[in-house]
Amino acid sequence: MRSIRSVRQLVNVLRSDKYIKKILGFDRLPDHNTSSKFTKLLSGHLDRIMTLLNSMTGACQSRSY
Numbered sequence: 001m002r003s004i005r006s007v008r009q010l011v012n013v014l015r016s017d018k019y020i021k022k023i024l025g026f027d028r029l030p031d032h033n034t035s036s037k038f039t040k041l042l043s044g045h046l047d048r049i050m051t052l053l054n055s056m057t058g059a060c061q062s063r064s065y
Helices: 007-016 018-023 032-041 043-062
Strands: none
Touching: 007 018, 007 032, 007 043, 032 043
């Protein structure tokens, strides 16, 4: 299971794993400015969001396709 602790790590995962990117609903990755605005907007909730994303990516990794 992956442990994603930051938006930067999430972007790296999405860049390297097209399956997870598709499962999470990204057709393309947002640029840095968009990611920064999103992070500021949700800064009080990032721990909860990262926990949810970690559980989703862990579920995707445990399946063998």
